[in-house]
Amino acid sequence: MDTAVTPVEFREGAVEVDGARLRYREAGQGSVLVHLPGPDGLTPALGLLAQRFRVVILEAGQPPRPAAMVAQAIRRLGLDAFDLMGTASDGATALGLALLEPTRVRALVLEAPTEGSDGDLERRLPDVATPTLVLLGTRDDARGAALGRTCKTRIPGSHLVFVYDAGAAVGRDRPQAFAEVVADFLERREAFVISRARTVLHP
């Protein structure tokens, strides 16, 4: 992956569902990654991911939209199956969506996730069958630390990765580190635990 953080042009659009208008931004080609960005908006990490994936950033959090509405909005965009990433309270929405439509959501990435409006979410975590990666910044003592760890404990086979020296907004604080681990997970799923780093210095 090119690790320079260069600005990527995101096309803007909107999709209507049940009278609500959800804005989205889109860039890149290939396998689809839908991102529910929470309060963090367009972080440099998304530009990096758009070099590898078709990234669709869907504003689903302000005001918070129910998972079913978000699922429908994504269908309106013509996207049937997709990888899904949710940040902060949109992490809870992403989890709700994965529970609602397990066949459409191929993989789930939760960036410092926090409780959404679904008070029952924690109880349902063991039912999440989607391969899940949780990302927490090592400087995040509050936002994602609690639900992030709960997700790791309760979602079967899920992975927890600490991004060193990042706060709650991991993709803003450490864009290259964030994009590398997310891309590796989305491409290899569970097998991302097997290193492919080359250490040969002088062949």
Add this chain to the structure above:
Amino acid sequence: MKVSFFETVRYVPPRALPAEWPVPSGAYDPAAGAAAYQGMIERLRYVEALGFDWVSVSEHHYSPRILTPSPIVSAAFIAAQLPRITIALLGPIVPHSNPVRVAEELAMLDTMAGGRLVVGLLRGTANEAMTYDLNPQEARERTDEGMELILKAWTEPEPFGWQGRHFQYRTVSIWPRPLQQPHPPTFALGTSRESCEFAARHRLGCGVSYGPFEVMGKATRYYREQCARHGWTPAPEQILYRANMLVADTDDEAHALLRAQSAQAPFALRAGVREAMMAADARNIAGEARPAVLSGALPTTFVGSPDTVVEQVRRCREVVGAGVLDLSLHTPGSTDLEPLTRALELFGRKVLPRIRDI
């Protein structure tokens, strides 16, 4: 005041050694090496009997000056043979190391030694960067990240990955964890702003070494300020001061020992390498730039008769705030073991009982 004996493993060379670092391996004498490690255990039995609280070991390479390239190995050897004393592993050099391996080995050692481990984590002296081809300009960053990863490996209950700047792991989940929970008493060793801030942020102790009280006091004051900023106050035993001590029956005798000591560091680097290293290795005391110590002998800040030394310890407590003294009682540069044994006896009899309550 807690008192720690800094064990440097006295290698007595059967013939004169080359004076430069690295010291050629070929000049090493296996029998002298074996005698040095056996002598270490005999000395430490005496140290334990004298009532020292801790024995400390450190990490140094490619020279006989301090014969512990792997302090974890020394600590395990000591722990197996001494039943009571606390073992302060004031190494390992973190930027050289695999932090997960360090976390595992220290957890093993703490468990096998019945919770007698104290840990100091550090960046290492400038010349050590050359031993494993570490870029000195990256050493600080690698140290901070490695220390944080060690703490995380000790405390995180779930398997985790680490997406760092210098270290990357997809799976960490160590067994055993330390016997002392959440982890052994741990110090960030160093006077730098970064080290003090790290210690304050993670509620660790702060360890400083060798410099004059006033200068070291600057670092420990900065550390305490940073702790306050993070909402806590360190206990006295969370401030450690390592120092050289020359104690003798009289002040005159002690000063004569000091005068006899070389002003040059033993096994110095060649001038060209030393200058290049000074340029590459930025150091500071509480944010104020200082050059790396590469050529001069380390200062001796406790010198005198038992009475004098007791007063100096009192001043050290006031100025540095240290609640732990980690002492090298060896006459620096000497290959004669006799003065060390004498100093130990004198210190144990006439100083140690009088500084407990300071």
